[in-house]
Amino acid sequence: MTNKKIMLPVFVAVFALMFVAIAPNVIAESGDNSYDYDKKAHKGHKTVMVEGFVGSIAVPDMSEVEDKKAVYEELKSRVTVKLSDAAVVAENAGLAITKGKMAKVVNENGEKFVVWKLIEKNKDSNSETVTKTIFVVDAADVTNTSIVTKEYDHSMKNExxxxxxxxxxxxxxxxxxxxxxxxxxxxxxxxxxxxxxxxxxxxxxxxxxxxxxxxxxxxxxxxxxxxxxxxxxxxxxxxxxxxx
Incomplete structure (x- = not known):
């Protein structure tokens, strides 16, 4: 079995992490009128399930909130952990991070929290299987972390x-x-x-x-x-x- 890490050179990854924009959509609920757009554009922002995770910044139920923009801005103002700090924690855990962004995760109870989501990918060149490791860091507590691992068949990517x-x-x-x-x-x-x-x-x-x-x-x-x-x-x- 041959494994390859799908990653950029370290200096490229660090540069990319420094310039990730914190867009309000990452904590928006699907269905919010302010963020309604076709599913194709939205598919890159799926909420990750992290069992047992409880974050510091809870995302409230937005179904009856009128001024959603104000709520999202308030949530963003509570973020105290920098993406660069989250990346260091992930790398100290032995991961080779290639992507990082602010995101929303949900636990088994349906509770949603604002986090930094960092990703490592490893590809088995023989089976074309890609293993994605998602390292989650609480956006307001760098010591509160969790890991989710997923596998998918990279050979079906083109289809x-x-x-x-x-x-x-x-x-x-x-x-x-x-x-x-x-x-x-x-x-x-x-x-x-x-x-x-x-x-x-x-x-x-x-x-x-x-x-x-x-x-x-x-x-x-x-x-x-x-x-x-x-x-x-x-x-x-x-x-x-x-x-x-």
């Missing part, structure tokens, strides 16, 4: 993403260079909000790393970076809808 695949548009070096130029222009225009600018900076950095990985023929790294770009793109779409 699950049949049709218009966004990642396929990130194969042409000229198209990637064109995207980089457009993003640089938007950043330099100075018209973006701080959250939007942070997301654009991270997207730009990952695009440049994708260029290098493609030129080097590193398929594993290319796949990992494309997945991160897809997830970040979904976050940027959510942030844009929140601003409208």
């Amino acid at each position: 699950r993403h049949s049709g218009k695949d966004y990642k396929n548009t990130l194969s042409d070096p000229q198209e990637i260079e064109s995207k980089i130029a457009k993003i640089e222009q938007k950043i330099n225009d100075g018209t973006l909000s701080s959250e939007q600018a942070e997301s654009k900076v991270q997207f730009l950095y990952l695009l440049r790393q994708l260029q290098s990985a493609i030129s080097e023929g590193n398929d594993v790294q290319v796949d990992s970076i494309r997945e991160q770009l897809q997830e970040l793109r979904n976050q940027m779409i959510d942030l844009k809808k929140f601003r409208q």
Whole structure:
């Protein structure tokens, strides 16, 4: 059995973790009118079940709350743990983290909490099985952690993403260079909000790393970076809808 860690070089991962935007959608309830959009755009934000976990920042039932934005802002204001701190805890636990973002988890009692969700992936090149380790860190208590492990068949990936695949548009070096130029222009225009600018900076950095990985023929790294770009793109779409 041959296992490969699906990860970026350490300096790339650290840079990416530094610039993850905290979008309000990560703690929004599905069905909130302010965040209604098609399921395809929302699929990247599934709530993870963590049995026995009780966090410091509980997400209330939003079904009858009128000013949802105010509630989400209040929840965000209670976050005291930095993503970089959560990443250090995960790495001290022996994990090679490649992704990190603020998220919402739910326990077996249906209680939901705001956390930092950090991910490590390992791929068995023989069976095409990918093991995803999700390291959860309480957003207000860095000592309160939990781990969830999932496995899935990576060989079925192309079938699950049949049709218009966004990642396929990130194969042409000229198209990637064109995207980089457009993003640089938007950043330099100075018209973006701080959250939007942070997301654009991270997207730009990952695009440049994708260029290098493609030129080097590193398929594993290319796949990992494309997945991160897809997830970040979904976050940027959510942030844009929140601003409208």
